[in-house]
Amino acid sequence: MNESKTADELAGCLLDLSIALYLGWVVDLENIMHNFKNENPDGPAPSEVFPLAISLKNNTNTWMGSLDWLFGAYGTIQEQWNKDADGNLEYGSINPGAKQTLAKLSEWMEKGHISIPTPPCGMGANRPKAGPLTPPASCLGPTGHSTGRHPTC
Known part of the structure; x- marks a missing residue:
């Protein structure tokens, strides 16, 4: 058939x-x-x-x-x-x-x-236990915003 x-x-x-x-x-x-x-x-x-x-x-x-x-x-x-x-x-x-x-x-x-x-700045294992979630200084550009150049930014 x-x-x-x-x-x-x-x-x-x-x-x-x-x-x-x-x-x-x-x-x-x-x-x-x-x-x-x-x-x-x-x-x-x-x-x-x-x-x-x-x-x-x-x-x-x-x-x-x-x-x-x-x-x-x-x-x-x-x-x-x-x-x-x-x-x-x-x-x-x-x-x-x-x-x-x-x-x-x-x-x-x-x-x-x-x-x-990798989590965004301030969210990973290396972030401080207390206080604001602030990125390392190497992440900040002249305007205070993340540059994205640091591996944890």
């Missing part, structure tokens, strides 16, 4: 196949990151190795450090409007796939595959 499929049905099948292949690729990437971190032949300690460099400070959908490839593996693109399965517009950051992607990023942070972003 030969069943013919509509173009929409074929597109749906291709999308399902693409996502399955992409998620398989994510598993491969996890294995590579684990080996690079824990079996690095150059000798740095695993705590000094972060196999994946991504942008997390300001947003994740930029030309530098974009995470579209990971969000796309879970069926969405964050911070933009996309068509859902029914052809309706949906904001990608609220798609269920975005939550799965964020869970995966959290898992990778816990494993040490990506570094945890």
